Amino acid sequence: MANKLAEQLYNVTVESFGAVCGLYPNPEAGTFSDLKPEFSVQLDFKGPLRGTLVMSSYGDLLSVMAEKMNEGEASLTDLQKKDSLKEMANIICGNILPYVDDPRAVFKIAAPLESTHPEALCQQASAQVVHAVFQTDQGRLDLHLILQP
Numbered sequence: 001m002a003n004k005l006a007e008q009l010y011n012v013t014v015e016s017f018g019a020v021c022g023l024y025p026n027p028e029a030g031t032f033s034d035l036k037p038e039f040s041v042q043l044d045f046k047g048p049l050r051g052t053l054v055m056s057s058y059g060d061l062l063s064v065m066a067e068k069m070n071e072g073e074a075s076l077t078d079l080q081k082k083d084s085l086k087e088m089a090n091i092i093c094g095n096i097l098p099y100v101d102d103p104r105a106v107f108k109i110a111a112p113l114e115s116t117h118p119e120a121l122c123q124q125a126s127a128q129v130v131h132a133v134f135q136t137d138q139g140r141l142d143l144h145l146i147l148q149p
Helices: 002-021 061-069 078-100
Strands: 039-046 050-059 128-135 139-147
Touching: 002 061, 002 078, 002 128, 002 139, 039 078, 050 061, 050 078, 061 078, 061 139, 078 139
Parallel strands: none
Antiparallel strands: 039 050, 050 139, 128 139
16 A cells, blocks of 8 residues: 555645646656755644655755745745745645545644654654655655554
């Protein structure tokens, strides 16, 4: 199930970024693996299952995404850029949850928050962690869907 859910998480991310930002993946772009995350966000959800979506942005993806979400506005504040990633987390979480459980299941999604230690969240021993990477020419987005038992 984890591989299928990871594939679906990737597909939901591609669809969401394409529709909202006009950004599409380029798997052959640089990996940006030598960079620290520019910003990370976490979003908790509860329903038949509970868990957390963690997203970390690398490279210039945060700036490019925010600019496209704000109709080409180039002089955005850091807060506006971070809010753009939080909004994308809401969209992606809302779109992946029907694949996590029964599509008719009702989930309560908390407001997204800055995640200061995303790697610690992803290493919870009892949790199932599903990972996907959305990579563009501008940067990379790491997504971790953490499902609690």
